[in-house]
Amino acid sequence: MKLGISATEYLSLVRSGEISVEEFVAKTIDRIQAVENKVHAYITIDSENALNKAKLIDKKIRAKEKTGMLLGMPVSIKDNICTARLRTTCASGLLENFVAPYDATVVSRLKQQDSIIIGKANLDEFAMGSTTEFSHFGPSKNPWNPEYVPGGSSGGSGVSVSSLECMVSLGSDTGGSVRSPASFCSVVGLKPTYGLVSRYGLVSYANSIEQVGPIARKVEDIALVMNVIAGHDPHDDTTVKKTNEDYVAGIDTGIKGKKIGLVQQMTGDGVDKEILAATNKAVSKLQDLGAECMPVSLGAVEHSVAAYYTIASAEASSNLARYDNLRYGFDFGTEGYEFKAYVSKVRSNFGPEVTRRMLLGAFVLSAGYYGKYYLKAQKVRTMMKSQIDEAFKKVDLLVAPTMPILPFKLGEKIDDPLKLYLLDINTITANLTGIPAISIPIEISSAGLPIGIQLFANSFQEKSLLQAAYSLQQTVNLPEVPL
C-alpha cells in the first residue's frame, strides 16, 4: 500500500476492504516519525488518539454500521484552527498551552464525516508570514529540499500533505497562505469565496479577507473536502445562505469553450523566467483542452500589496488586542504589575512579524491617518472589485502564476519584510475581492523546486474553478516527492 494515493483512491480501498483505516493511519504515523525531523510540519501530533479512532471506524465498517463519508481519512489542521482537545497555539508563545473548549465548525464537520485529526500543523505566528519561518516552534522545511522554505503561512499544512504525513489538510488563506505553500510544496490548495466556508474557530488575523481552505495532493480531493466543510454556519454571520453544491460530481466536465484570461499585471518582469515559461506552457495546454485564452488587464493589482498590508495589519491590530494573558495564555503572574504594565510586558512576547503588523495596523487606524491610509486602502479594494467584476464579464476564469519566484533558502529573506510582502502580489487579489482561487502544481524547476499555477473564478464559482483545475491536472505528470 502506498501512502501517496489520493483521497478518492483511499476511500475506495477502505470501502472495498483492501486496506483498513488502522493500517493506513499507522503507516501515516510511521511516516511522520520518519520524516518529521527533516521537515517539521507539525506543532502537535496526536498519534495515540488517531489510532484509537481508526480502530473504532474499522469496527463500524466491519459491523456495516453507518459511517461518515471520509472513512477515517487522516487530516492535519493548521494550528490557528481550534480543536477541542488538542492545543491551538497559533505558533505563538502567547498561546503555547491554549486549549480551546470547542471545535471550529470546519473541524466538527470533518469529525462528523469520520475523518481523523492526526495533528496540528505549523504556521507563521498567527498566520502572519509567507514562509513559516515566523513560528515560535521553529520553521517548517520544504520536502522537495529541506534547505528551502515551504511557503506560508500554512507551511505545515502544505508540508504535511506533500511529505505524505497526512491525506489532506486545512489551512487558512488571508493573503495567499494556502496557495503559497501549495505552490512551493507541489500540492493543490484552494482559497474559497469569502463567506462559503465558516470561520468560526479560525483564530482571526484579518477577518474581512481570510477563509479556511483545503490543501491536498489532487484537485478531486479538494472537491471532496469542500463537500464536507462548505456551507452556511449559524455561528458565522458572514457565511452565505445558499444550497450546498456537490463539487465532486462532474469534476471531469472539461473546459471546452471556457474563456480564460491571463492576468497581465501578474506575469510581468517581476516574475521568474522559469515560472513564466511554465505558465505559458500551461496556458497552451488549456487551449489544447478547448479553452479560449486571452490577456486581461487588472490595473489595481499594482496597488494591491499596499492595500492588503494596510487592511490586514489594521484588522490584526484589533484582532490580536485580546491577547493580554489574563483569561488564558502562558504562565506569567500578575503580581507587582499594574494592568497596562502587565499587558505591555506579556505582549512583548509576540514575534517580530506580528509585532510589526500590529504596530503598522495601530498606526494606520489612528486619528489623522485613518483617511490617509485605511480608507484609501478600502478604496483600492473597491476599485479591484469593480475591475474583477468587469473582467468576469469577458472571461470565465483568470490564470496567473501562484508565486512570482521559486522557493528560496531558509533565512534568505527573513530580514527583509518588504521583499517578503511582495511575494503575495499574485495571491492577494483573491482575498481583497473575495473571489475563489486555486493553486495547482505544474512543473518542477531545473533546480528541483516546485512551480504552481493559479486559477481564479468569480465568487461562488468553485465548481467551474475545480473543473478547470482538474482538467489541467490531468495534463501534468509530476515526480514523487524526493523524501
Next chain:
Amino acid sequence: MTKIGLEIHCQLTKLESKLFCSCKADYRSLPPNSNICPICVGLPGSLPTLNKKAVEKASMISIALGCKIPEKISFFRKNYFYPDLPKNFQITQYNAYGPTSIGSDGIVQIEGKEIRIRRIQLEEDPGRLVYEGSSQKTQITLVDYNRAGTPLVEIVTEPDFENPRQVRIFLNVLADLVENLGVSDPYLEGAMRVDGNISVEKGNRVEIKNVGSFRDVEKALHFEMTRQQSLVDRGIEVAAETRHWDDARKITVSSRSKEEEQDYRYLPEADIPIVGIAQDRIENLKKQMPESIVAKKERYVKKYGIPQQVADVLSSGKFYSDLFEKSHTESNAKEVANIITTDLMGFADTREKKTDLKLTHRNISDLADAIVNGTMTRNSGKIALQEMIKTGRSLSEIMSSLDLGNMNDASSLEKIIDEVFVEEEKAVSEAKQNPDTINYIVGKVMRKTKGKADPGTTLEIIRKKLSL
C-alpha cells in the same frame, strides 16, 4: 448660560440573550463568571452573531425618540485596553463616516422645551470590575464577565439642557418611555447609567462620570454647576477634564488618571455584515409598538374623565397603567384610577413591595365597584386594599371577616350617634354654637363604626339632631 448634554446607557434588559451570543441578558444574581461562553469572553476563534431582536428593540427606542433610522446599520470596533473588556475592543456603532447607527437626529419635548437627540447606538456592555475593599486602596481587582455582551443602547443628546432640573425631568421621561416600550427595566441596578457634560458661561466643558444611580445625576450636575460658576466668578479658569462623582461625599472629584485624548482607532466590524433595515419593517414595528405614554394619558382623560393630574401619574408608570388596563370597567375606571394613584402607590412604593403584591385585577375592580355603588366607604376601602395586598382574598371574604360593610342602616347609625352625643356632651353644645366644629363629632362616629359609616349620611343625621 449653562449647557448640559447627556450620554445615557440603557441595557435592553427585556431581551432573552446577549447581543452577540446566547448567554442570558439577565446576568444579575448569578454567581460570578457563570453566564459566559467563548463568544462573550472573546476566546480565540469565536465570532459574534448579531441578536436581531436587539436591533428591533433599539429601533423601537429610536422611533419613540423621534430619530431617523438609516436604511443600513453597521457595527464598528472601539479599540482600547481595559480589564473589563474581554477582546480589548468594544463592538459598537459609529457615525463619523455617515449615519450607520440605529438612530440619529431625534427630538424629545419636556415641558415645552426641545431636547435634541444626537444619536442612538447599539453596543455591548463590558464586564464588571469588582474591587476587594474600596477601589482607592485595593491591591486586587476581580473581573466578572457575566455582564459582558449585554445589549446596551447609548443615547447621546445635544447640550440642550439649561439646568439640572430639566435633566431630571428628561431622565424620568426616558425611564418611563423605555419601560413602557417593554425594552428595559430602568430601575434595575445598573440598567440605566448616565454620564453628563456640563459647562457654564465662559467656562470649559467638564465630563462627569461614575454617577451610580440616575437619580443622583441632578445632584452631581448641580454640584458641578455651582463649582464651575464660583470658579468663573473668581476669574479662575474651569479646566476641561473628566470628573468622577463621589457618592459618599456627594461631590465631584477630578479623575486622577491622565486624561489624554483617547484614540479609539475605530474600525468596521467585519464579522457582522451590514444590516439592511427595510422601511416597511419600521412601519410594522410602529404598529406593533405599545401605545405611547402621551397617547395613553390623553385617552384616560378623554374616555374616562380622569383628571389630568391623575392621568399623568397613572400613565407614566408601566406597572400601574398595566394594572389599570386590566382591572377597570367602563363604569368604575375613574375609581380604579383613584384607588391606584392615591392608595396603592403609597402602599407599594418599592420594587420589592410591587413584586410581593398578592392583589388581583378582580380585587381592584370589585373594590372600585363597591365604592362606586356605595356598599363601602373610601375609608373601609383602604383597609380592604391593604388586606388584598397581603392576601389577595376576595372582596366579599374580606368584607365579612373584617366587618367592613357600609353601615347604611339608618337606625343603627342613629343609635351610635346618640351614644356619641352622650359621650361628647361638651363638643355637642359647642357645635350648636359653632357649626364648623361639627366634623369633630363626625370623626368620633367614624371611629366608633370603624369607618363603616357613610360620612354624608352621618353628617345629615347629626345636623338633624342639632336642628341645624
